[in-house]
Amino acid sequence: xxxxxxxxxxxxxxxxxxxxxxxxxxxxxxxxxxxxxxxxxxxxxxxxxxxxxxxxxxxxxxxxxxxxxxxxxxxxxxxxxxxxxxxxxxxxxxxxxxxxxxxxxxxxxxxxxxxxxxxxxxxxxxxxxxxxxxxxxxxxxxxxxxxxxxxxxxxxxxxxxxxxxxxxxxxxxxxxxxxxxxxxxxxxxxxxxxxxxxxxxxxxxxxxxxxxxxxxxx
Amino acid sequence: xxxxxxxxxxxxxxxxxxxxxxxxxxxxxxxxxxxxxxxxxxxxxxxxxxxxxxxxxxxxxxxxxxxxxxxxxxxxxxxxxxxxxxxxxxxxxxxxxxxxxxxxxxxxxxxxxxxxxxxxxxxxxxxxxxxxxxxxxxxxxxxxxxxxxxxxxxxxxxxxxxxxxxxxxxxxxxxxxxxxxxxxxxxxxxxxxxxxxxxxxxxxxxxxxxxxxxxxxx
Numbered sequence: 001x002x003x004x005x006x007x008x009x010x011x012x013x014x015x016x017x018x019x020x021x022x023x024x025x026x027x028x029x030x031x032x033x034x035x036x037x038x039x040x041x042x043x044x045x046x047x048x049x050x051x052x053x054x055x056x057x058x059x060x061x062x063x064x065x066x067x068x069x070x071x072x073x074x075x076x077x078x079x080x081x082x083x084x085x086x087x088x089x090x091x092x093x094x095x096x097x098x099x100x101x102x103x104x105x106x107x108x109x110x111x112x113x114x115x116x117x118x119x120x121x122x123x124x125x126x127x128x129x130x131x132x133x134x135x136x137x138x139x140x141x142x143x144x145x146x147x148x149x150x151x152x153x154x155x156x157x158x159x160x161x162x163x164x165x166x167x168x169x170x171x172x173x174x175x176x177x178x179x180x181x182x183x184x185x186x187x188x189x190x191x192x193x194x195x196x197x198x199x200x201x202x203x204x205x206x207x208x209x210x211x212x213x214x215x216x217x218x
Numbered sequence: 219x220x221x222x223x224x225x226x227x228x229x230x231x232x233x234x235x236x237x238x239x240x241x242x243x244x245x246x247x248x249x250x251x252x253x254x255x256x257x258x259x260x261x262x263x264x265x266x267x268x269x270x271x272x273x274x275x276x277x278x279x280x281x282x283x284x285x286x287x288x289x290x291x292x293x294x295x296x297x298x299x300x301x302x303x304x305x306x307x308x309x310x311x312x313x314x315x316x317x318x319x320x321x322x323x324x325x326x327x328x329x330x331x332x333x334x335x336x337x338x339x340x341x342x343x344x345x346x347x348x349x350x351x352x353x354x355x356x357x358x359x360x361x362x363x364x365x366x367x368x369x370x371x372x373x374x375x376x377x378x379x380x381x382x383x384x385x386x387x388x389x390x391x392x393x394x395x396x397x398x399x400x401x402x403x404x405x406x407x408x409x410x411x412x413x414x415x416x417x418x419x420x421x422x423x424x425x426x427x428x429x430x431x432x433x434x435x436x
Contacts, residue, residue: 064315
């Protein structure tokens with residue numbers, strides 16, 4: 001049976017980027033569909049009625065929601081010869097822990113959406129502390145899992161597309177605070193799956209600028 | 219090599235209960251250690267330096283943190299003949315989705331520790347809505363995964379030990395609002411792993427009253 005793989009996405013979303021990277025790492029052909037979040041498609045509302053959010057992966061008509069769950073699904077369904085998650089249960093738990101940490105603790109959106117200088121500084125500080133924690137976990141390894149690009153890298157690398165916007169709009173220079181993380185990000189960006197899945201940083205900057213204008217107008 | 223399995227726990231925690239149920243489902247012998255959260259043990263601080271929370275599973279010296287990650291680790295390490303997660307990737311993604319839904323949406327604390335009547339009403343409404351969504355997902359099945367007790371059941375059943383506390387706090391009858399869910403909960407309680415791992419609802423209620431007293435005194 002011909003495989004049908006659709007990804008409902010929104011191009012600036014780091015969560016959508018995770019799914020795209022994983023699909024491309026596995027060499028899966030997919031139909032990428034851009035959503036207008038102010039006017040969600042019937043397909044999005046039908047396939048993710050609970051959260052109504054992107055990304056949604058639809059594989060032969062069956063939906064998978066939540067980016068880390070999508071990445072694990074992709075890993076379990078395709079390309080077993082190049083797994084994203086380690087095979088040892090303890091290492092898997094370790095990888096899941098750090099991807100979960102990224103989800104719980106990293107919120108670059110809060111920096112951009114901050115209504116006041118004060119709130120912005122607080123959001124920056126919190127994110128910096130968490131990025132430093134991640135940098136500590138990376139250590140001197142090439143990737144979070146060691147020698148091979150994997151699950152934790154996929155979970156975190158989307159933030160790289162936001163670096164330029166954050167520096168310019170919020171004077172948030174991640175490079176100065178976390179040089180190892182920036183080096184790791186550049187290494188990841190050399191992978192085709194990542195380079196294709198992350199939007200141009202200037203495009204993200206313009207998007208953030210627009211977003212800020214809208215928020216300020218409210 | 220003799221297996222050493224330690225679980226750092228706090229008896230009222232639904233997250234700790236998930237780990238205990240999973241270990242007992244698999245027939246794993248473990249050393250259950252109760253933490254005093256106002257005076258965390260050196261072992262807890264050493265094994266979960268990032269979040270400093272319970273539960274923490276320590277298996278032959280190596281820690282696993284975050285309750286759902288612990289349950290998946292237990293499932294992957296022991297008792298492969300009786301898996302908690304389904305074997306098919308799509309069914310696994312669905313199970314993970316619903317456990318994640320609980321973690322994102324259920325807040326017992328929001329109801330029982332609500333600072334005002336208004337906040338409590340809002341929290342109560344959300345709590346019931348979430349239970350109803352879960353009840354809808356359960357449908358007429360014996361368990362969330364179908365005929366067999368599994369991952370989603372393990373993730374949700376601990377909250378049953380808090381039902382009495384929530385009901386008295388918020389003047390609510392969960393039985394009236396979600397009869398199917400209560401039916402499912404009673405079915406789960408017939409399992410030894412669950413009955414042994416959930417504290418008595420009145421004990422939880424007394425715990426809630428104690429915490430409230432302390433908070434008011436502060």
